Amino acid sequence: MFVFLLxxxxxxxxxxxxxxxxxxxxxxxxxxxxxQHVSMTVAPAERAQIRQDLGLxxxxxxxxxxxxxxxxxxxxxTSYYYKEPVLDVIxxxxxxxxxxxxxxxxxxxxxxxxCGILAAIKPKNIISRLVVALSTMGISIPIFxxxxxxxxxxxxxxxxxxxxxxxxxxxxxGLWESGLFSKDGLRHLMLxxxxxxxxxxxxxxxxxxxxxxxxxxxxxxxxxWSKGLNTRRIYFIHALKNTMLPVITVGGIQAGTLxxxxxxxxxxxxxxxxGFLFMDAVSRVDTPLISAYLIxxxxxxxxxxxxxxxxYGLVNPTVKLANHGL
Amino acid sequence: MNLLSVSNLNVNFHLKGQDLAAxxxxxxxxxxxxxxxxxxxxxxxxxxxxxxxxxxxxxxxYIKSGSIKLDNKExxxxxxxxxxxxxxxxxxxxxxxxxxxxxxxxxIGAQLVEAIRSHTRISFKDAKNIAIEKLHSVQIASPEKRFxxxxxxxxxxxxxxxxxxxxxxxxPDIIIADEPTTALDVxxxxxxxxxxxDICRNNSMALxxxxxxxxxxxxxxxxxxxxxxxxVVEEGPTLEIINDPQHPYTQxxxxxxxxxxxxxxxxxxxxxxxxxLNERPTGCAFHPRCPYATDQCRQQQPGFINSGVSTVACFxxxxxxxxxxxxxxxEID
Numbered sequence: 001m002f003v004f005l006l007x008x009x010x011x012x013x014x015x016x017x018x019x020x021x022x023x024x025x026x027x028x029x030x031x032x033x034x035x036q037h038v039s040m041t042v043a044p045a046e047r048a049q050i051r052q053d054l055g056l057x058x059x060x061x062x063x064x065x066x067x068x069x070x071x072x073x074x075x076x077x078t079s080y081y082y083k084e085p086v087l088d089v090i091x092x093x094x095x096x097x098x099x100x101x102x103x104x105x106x107x108x109x110x111x112x113x114x115c116g117i118l119a120a121i122k123p124k125n126i127i128s129r130l131v132v133a134l135s136t137m138g139i140s141i142p143i144f145x146x147x148x149x150x151x152x153x154x155x156x157x158x159x160x161x162x163x164x165x166x167x168x169x170x171x172x173x174g175l176w177e178s179g180l181f182s183k184d185g186l187r188h189l190m191l192x193x194x195x196x197x198x199x200x201x202x203x204x205x206x207x208x209x210x211x212x213x214x215x216x217x218x219x220x221x222x223x224x225w226s227k228g229l230n231t232r233r234i235y236f237i238h239a240l241k242n243t244m245l246p247v248i249t250v251g252g253i254q255a256g257t258l259x260x261x262x263x264x265x266x267x268x269x270x271x272x273x274x275g276f277l278f279m280d281a282v283s284r285v286d287t288p289l290i291s292a293y294l295i296x297x298x299x300x301x302x303x304x305x306x307x308x309x310x311x312y313g314l315v316n317p318t319v320k321l322a323n324h325g326l
Numbered sequence: 327m328n329l330l331s332v333s334n335l336n337v338n339f340h341l342k343g344q345d346l347a348a349x350x351x352x353x354x355x356x357x358x359x360x361x362x363x364x365x366x367x368x369x370x371x372x373x374x375x376x377x378x379x380x381x382x383x384x385x386x387x388y389i390k391s392g393s394i395k396l397d398n399k400e401x402x403x404x405x406x407x408x409x410x411x412x413x414x415x416x417x418x419x420x421x422x423x424x425x426x427x428x429x430x431x432x433x434i435g436a437q438l439v440e441a442i443r444s445h446t447r448i449s450f451k452d453a454k455n456i457a458i459e460k461l462h463s464v465q466i467a468s469p470e471k472r473f474x475x476x477x478x479x480x481x482x483x484x485x486x487x488x489x490x491x492x493x494x495x496x497x498p499d500i501i502i503a504d505e506p507t508t509a510l511d512v513x514x515x516x517x518x519x520x521x522x523x524d525i526c527r528n529n530s531m532a533l534x535x536x537x538x539x540x541x542x543x544x545x546x547x548x549x550x551x552x553x554x555x556x557x558v559v560e561e562g563p564t565l566e567i568i569n570d571p572q573h574p575y576t577q578x579x580x581x582x583x584x585x586x587x588x589x590x591x592x593x594x595x596x597x598x599x600x601x602x603l604n605e606r607p608t609g610c611a612f613h614p615r616c617p618y619a620t621d622q623c624r625q626q627q628p629g630f631i632n633s634g635v636s637t638v639a640c641f642x643x644x645x646x647x648x649x650x651x652x653x654x655x656x657e658i659d
Contacts, residue, residue: 219426223428226414226419226421229410237432245431316430317431
């Protein structure tokens with residue numbers, strides 16, 4: 001277990017270095033940083049001086065080294081627009097994105113798993129036929145259309161839920177701005193999290209259904225029947241555990257996709273999270289903020305994938321975490 | 327009274343809009359403590375027969391007609407809870423591939439204990455004791471350790487022993503073993519066969535052995551049923567059938583054993599192959615491959631007759647018998 005963790009940490013470190021190189025490299029390609037600092041009227045000589053002071057004339061490797069040394073101490077630069085350290089800016093927006101993703105994941109888990117199982121064990125049931133049809137449709141409808149429909153129906157026509165913003169938030173221990181503890185905050189969460197969940201739901205329903213159907217045809221399930229076990233035990237102990245193994249793996253990868261989809265969802269619902277912040281940063285050419293966002297998102301990816309691998313190892317006894325490959 | 331009696335069993339498969347017969351008028355009986363083998367090539371319907379006895383045929387398949395009686399109770403008409411009572415407790419099954427038969431994510435212990443506890447109300451601890459005792463009885467070393475292990479930590483032969491232990495947990499009356507040694511290597515095969523034989527003898531359990539391996543069959547079974555293309559073609563005491571096979575198909579199967587070929591010569595084989603479900607020939611299904619086939623064989627299905635050695639469905643045997651019988655008749659008169 002310890003060795004496994006250590007190996008994963010080394011891997012994560014390497015991945016983070018690569019991400020930082022890439023996000024650093026794009027900084028110089030998103031327009032001239034000097035122009036972001038001073039206006040057009042500044043004389044060329046002064047501009048050259050600023051360029052020199054900012055260290056932009058140095059070798060790229062030297063520049064990266066300077067960037068990396070600061071990055072290790074948690075300093076990824078200062079936002080041009082907010083005039084604040086970029087990490088502070090991002091972490092202020094993190095709770096909003098995190099809560100949105102969390103609600104979507106909970107929704108996916110509580111809807112997709114039962115639906116997938118039902119569609120697999122009762123393929124002729126009307127509900128499971130409906131589920132399969134909807135999931136096929138869902139896969140082919142882009143998320144922004146779903147979101148716009150949701151806004152039109154539930155917000156504009158029915159006035160059931162607000163269509164933008166986070167609403168009222170509560171301060172949790174002074175660290176976290178949460179919308180989960182007030183009615184208004186939850187109402188604001190509804191539409192964005194539903195539309196985000198919509199993006200992932202069909203994939204999971206179909207995956208769980210396909211896996212479950214395959215598992216149910218296996219010899220060990222037939223052997224379980226021949227032992228005279230009851231239906232519930234066979235479906236939920238023998239079949240479900242095997243079904244969930246690939247679902248966990250895909251779930252880990254999809255957690256990354258979720259971050260990507262929050263950008264879309266947050267833009268549509270004006271959700272004050274990281275994705276929305278990133279879109280703003282791009283339009284303002286706030287390069288330090290853009291590269292910091294990439295690094296943070298990369299970090300989230302690495303962490304979720306490591307956690308997923310750990311969970312997988314705990315669920316699947318054939319994976320030996322202890323002495324794998326060593 | 328017979329422990330198990332199958333009569334005129336017809337099993338069909340719904341495939342691509344067709345209703346294809348996998349088993350046709352299969353009848354046989356099994357007595358308490360008796361060991362019977364069902365032999366035939368792949369596709370003869372042996373496994374389908376084994377699975378239909380506990381109503382576990384694969385989805386497109388269904389029992390079309392006929393009856394399966396266990397102690398005079400009709401299995402084909404049982405409800406799901408009644409079937410669950412029968413499965414494991416009265417009739418238990420051993421499958422072909424021990425690598426695939428145990429659930430990879432559950433411990434050996436969990437899979438043993440659940441089988442006991444789904445039939446009898448006893449504590450986990452008592453169930454565990456029974457499980458360990460049964461693991462011990464199938465000659466598994468350090469059963470307490472194995473109890474907590476997962477299937478992948480055991481070898482193929484060891485897993486088949488665990489499966490046999492599972493089957494023994496509730497002292498069933500009948501064990502159906504579907505090619506129990508096919509997936510194992512030869513030395514382990516011999517051990518497993520001996521184990522099965524001992525278990526059935528010591529506990530007077532009936533065994534229905536499904537196999538294509540006549541070597542295995544001759545060591546275990548008292549009686550043998552030969553199947554071809556969904557029908558029983560010959561049935562009788564194993565020794566007699568092996569010494570004096572009546573049906574040309576049985577003769578072909580025995581000739582195909584590697585021991586029957588002379589060193590340096592090609593192995594004997596039955597020319598052709600088993601017809602698929604949708605291409606079963608008319609008359610006797612074996613006629614395209616039979617060296618003795620006549621026009622009668624091509625048009626009519628032979629009925630069963632007693633040849634003195636076995637019960638057999640073949641016109642050639644029938645003709646030979648009537649010839650000799652008429653000779654006898656004259657002498658007696």
